[in-house]
Amino acid sequence: MAVGGGGEEGEMEKDFEAKLRVQQGGGSVQRTNSIAFRAPQEQFSINDFELGRIYGVGSYSKVVRAKKKDTGNVYALKIMDKKFITKENKISNVKLERIVLDQLDHPGIIRLCFTFQDTYSLYMALESCEGGELFDQITRKGRLSEDEARFYAAEVIDALESLHGVGIIHRDIKPENLLLTLDGHIKIADFGSVKPTRDARITVLPDAATNDEKPCTFVGTAAYIPPEVLNSSPPTFGNDIWALGCTLYQMLSGSSPFKDASEWLIFQRIIARDLRFPEYFSDEARDLIDKLLDTDPSKRLGAGPDGYDALKKHPFFRGIDWKNIRKAPAPKLAVDTSAGENEDQDSTWNLNIPTSHSAAPEGNNCAPSSSETQSHMSRLTSIDSFDSKCRRRFCHLKMRSSVHGNGRRRSKVSNAAESHTYWKRTSAAPKAFQEMLDGVSKNYKFIQKLMDFFFFIIFFLPQIDLERSFFFFFFSFSIRS
Structure with a gap:
């Protein structure tokens, strides 16, 4: 641990560690510091980094651009509030995300570099994708061409095939969680909602795959949630296939297929499968999306008995070299002309480490200027951020x-x-x-x-x-x- 705590801070640390053991099943669960992680747990402090713009904000975390002062290496630093994680019993989720990311090794999946912690926060240093989100490309261009959408969809499929191959369901595939490198290649990010299957081929917490979800617990994002999740069915690989279909539709049209004025209306359209195609969609695109958005998860293309082979052979992907997809030239990225060229150098944060427990929330806010926040704040569309009454509104x-x-x-x-x-x-x-x-x-x-x-x-x-x-x-x- 980089920053120790005495008094009240020390008690907070003990409480956090105690709840970690309880939430993971007591002494039968292997502790983090006894596992040989590929991404090390470092003894860093937040003061070792220059913090830049905000990449995104979630219900209990934020992701910021962080440059290591001594090496100059740039990371996407995910900062998680310990107090909130403990209070909301999210420790197992955080541990699972860390363990899963550490064991995944694919060019289409975001890489975890190292972790560290202090009295108030947990930190995950992820590789920084300077090309931004796929969502931003769709927004800047209005909609993508079919060639661009075909390329990006193929790279997502390539990464999902690897992810599903080891028994992991992502459960939050959407354009905001598909990041782009500077050369324009896709990487899947945000593994805070992952669910391992019972036969997962990676090491996870003993109860991670067997614990049943609470009835009507929504995980994911409203516009991309499949109908079976709304009916409280267990998660399957078909969940990600449905979200892929929604994402492909959004790439080609500029908006999600079930977009509406409220989450309630979105859910109603999803259950009714109220799917409307623009006239400019090609026959191949219509057919592919139609098969990806089948209401029966076992019949979705890619989730059926023929697996990803059937999906790759679809006419929409004619001409894709699946073996060399990561070596193929990527579509040209649209640049955000509203942002300055050197915005990161001019917008570093002044992060003050709190000296008392009462100051912790304010210190962890790390708020940059209001204009920068508005420019770079991600869309807060995760179901985890929804009001609890909004969830009950649909479930009860x-x-x-x-x-x-x-x-x-x-x-x-x-x-x-x-x-x-x-x-x-x-x-x-x-x-x-x-x-x-x-x-x-x-x-x-x-x-x-x-x-x-x-x-x-x-x-x-x-x-x-x-x-x-x-x-x-x-x-x-x-x-x-």
């Missing part, structure tokens, strides 16, 4: 879901009223705009009830009998009044 009775939905919309109306108060004090606000906000402010309760009525029509009536529906609606209506 739709009556409860509707109530939650109403609550969210009430907050939007309230925000409109607060905005009105601000603009009313601002002389620059146009008179017509002030009058409009006056109307919203005075009548937001009426709008709130109107929204309640619309949600009642949409969600209650199709699910329960008419008499009970009206009873529940007017009961809730009268309470709010």
Whole structure:
């Protein structure tokens, strides 16, 4: 450990180590420091690095560009909050991610270089992919050409075949987790949601493959979740194949196939398989995506009895040299013209290591300038970042879901009223705009009830009998009044 702790910090370290043993099954589980890792556990401090822009942010971690001061080597440094990990019982997940990454060796999978820790955080130094995310390429170009999409999809398939070959399910394949090297080749990243199968051919925690998921525990990202996950079925390799189909669709069209206004509507479209192809999709692309997005995971191309051989032989991939795919020239990367050429040199962080337990959260925030954060913050679309009520909204009775939905919309109306108060004090606000906000402010309760009525029509009536529906609606209506 690079930074020791005394007093309260020391107690925090002991508590973390104790919970590590409990969450991993006590003394029967092999500890990290007794395993011969390929990626060493170093005695570094965060002060040994110059921190640059933020690559991405998750529910309990952030990934930043970090340059080692003595060597000049650049890494993608994943910083994880120990306090949050312990509180949310995520230690086994972090350990599994570390163990799996350490044993994977494929040019299409992100490489773990080393790890270290201090009193407040765990750190994973990953190879830095300076080409950015595939998502950024799709955004900058609007959509990719079929040749570009074919190349990237082939490289993802090449990496997934290796990953599935050792019995690991990624469970969060999406353009944001497909990183590009400077020469334009794909690497799969973010292994925080991985699930080993029972016959996995790599060393994992003894209970990692056998522990059943909690009912209706969503892992992944809303727009890429397969229908069987929404029905609480166990994870399979078909989960990644479905996400591959969604990703290929997004490459070719510029948006995900089941995109909608809310997670609820996305889930409904996924279950109904409401799949619509743009006219410019080729017949080969339509056929491939159609077979990747089969509602039966065992029938998806690549997940069936013929495995990846059947997927590679699809006409869409005609002309791909699978043996030399990593040596083939990659598509030219679109450059972000809005960012300066030397932004990393001018935007290093001033990271202050906290000296007390109470200062830990603030010190670990490591916030750069607001403009830099807005420029480089990744989309927070992981299901792990969703509100817990949002998960219950889909898993439990739709009556409860509707109530939650109403609550969210009430907050939007309230925000409109607060905005009105601000603009009313601002002389620059146009008179017509002030009058409009006056109307919203005075009548937001009426709008709130109107929204309640619309949600009642949409969600209650199709699910329960008419008499009970009206009873529940007017009961809730009268309470709010």
